[in-house]
Amino acid sequence: MFSQSPSLGEFDLIQHFFKAESDAMLSEENLPISLGIGDDCALLQTLPNEEIAITSDMLVSGKHFFADTNPEWLGHKALAVNLSDLAAMGAKPLGFTLAIALPEVNSKWLESFSKGLFAIAKTYSCPLIGGDTTAGPLNICITAFGSVPKGKSIRRSGATIGDDIWVSGSVGDARLTLAALRHEIGIEKTDLELIQSRMHQPTPRVHLGIALRDIASAALDISDGLLGDLKHILKASKVDGRVFLAELPKSAYLLQQSEQIQNQFAACGGDDYELCFTAPSTQRETIAQIGHKLNLALTRIGHIQAMKNAESSIELIATDGNLLNEQETATLLKSFDHFA
Ligand SMILES: [Mg+2]
Structure with a gap:
């Protein structure tokens, strides 16, 4: 070697x-x-x-x-x-x-x-x-x-109907940093210095993963963007998901941006290296305790539901509580592509 x-x-x-x-x-x-x-x-x-x-x-x-x-x-x-x-x-x-x-x-x-x-x-x-x-x-x-x-690994294929969908930490800051470095958005220099570690020095959620062994039904880490990665769980588990955009955990820095940017970066921005996982609703209290013990925000962002079509899909609920139609969903994803 x-x-x-x-x-x-x-x-x-x-x-x-x-x-x-x-x-x-x-x-x-x-x-x-x-x-x-x-x-x-x-x-x-x-x-x-x-x-x-x-x-x-x-x-x-x-x-x-x-x-x-x-x-x-x-x-x-x-x-x-x-x-x-x-x-x-x-x-x-x-x-x-x-x-x-x-x-x-x-x-x-x-x-x-x-x-x-x-x-x-x-x-x-x-x-x-x-x-x-x-x-x-x-x-x-x-x-x-x-x-x-043996038998305790958390795979992508274990999500079942009725499970909650969770995400650790906050999402979208790595994408926010990239956008700031590319001058696509304006951000205070001091703020950029504080958030850029989210892109350059991500924290792997090793202790969380170990703590979730007997609790999560499926998990993965978010490298390509929350929704895109969540889809891998849905596909492997042969289920659909429903996600509430208002529930996505965003940092104070991301919250200063327009609602459209917030949603795009939190839902689709890559490089977050947070964990997205599913768990039965009976585990909510235990998961809250794990988050408390690790001093890490764990946020319930949606749930797993039965497949409606031949392929797994995600229903997105807008901040006003309405279901995004196909075109609105496509717009959210497409406007992100503009940055990519
Ligand atoms: Mg991975």
């Missing part, structure tokens, strides 16, 4: 740099890793009656982030998006591998990237256990491993 093309002697530096941080973490914490970086493979200790959850995400310069993005933010986000996927399944992080292509060996960039990467790795006790480096256009690929007791 952490092999590199032989002509790239400089990459030894990277290897040693990442390995030192990784070794330090493994020796400081009692983690279920038998062997970290240094051999052909890393070894994870598999626990009896546990399943291994595996997820992989690739971040490509110019497509997923601006080339001049602060490398510390990038290190954070590259691992955060993977931890968010583990959280969505109710899995506890075990470790991750990093495959990275770099256009040049810039030790200042690497130092900053690795600062962000290892800070979040330590927060969630998820060590780097291997990887690969090569020269090429900047491209960061992380594969994360987690564990979940």
Whole structure:
């Protein structure tokens, strides 16, 4: 692991740099890793009656982030998006591998990237256990491993008619940040400084995912936009959903925008990395307690209903209580596309 093309002697530096941080973490914490970086493979200790959850995400310069993005933010986000996927399944992080292509060996960039990467790795006790480096256009690929007791993973296919639909935190701030950076909307500079971490340094809801193991019937993390992602649950569960736009949790910053922008960004803005989940209405009190314990807003935004057509769909209820017709729904989604 952490092999590199032989002509790239400089990459030894990277290897040693990442390995030192990784070794330090493994020796400081009692983690279920038998062997970290240094051999052909890393070894994870598999626990009896546990399943291994595996997820992989690739971040490509110019497509997923601006080339001049602060490398510390990038290190954070590259691992955060993977931890968010583990959280969505109710899995506890075990470790991750990093495959990275770099256009040049810039030790200042690497130092900053690795600062962000290892800070979040330590927060969630998820060590780097291997990887690969090569020269090429900047491209960061992380594969994360987690564990979940057998049969306890939260899948997309478990939502049933009558379940509530919930979302954690607030939605739309990452999209708001992007719109501000693109000068599509006006926002106070100080406000932008406060909200931009929502886009650059998202918080994976790892503790929430674990707490929801016996409570949620289905879950996923919101990477592409709340409604679009919710549709994946509906489709996998063969049900419809009804969502109340007025109930979508929005930050004080988003609430300063027009109602149209609020709805668009909260309902369709991507990169939120909050969890959207469903649960029987009998779990409302327990879910409120979990939110209280984690100091995290958990908001009921709608419910699951029977399928009306051959394909799963979402009914949207406007702030005035009226059902959005097909055209109004299309307009909401289309006006968002204008920004995309
Ligand atoms: Mg996901």
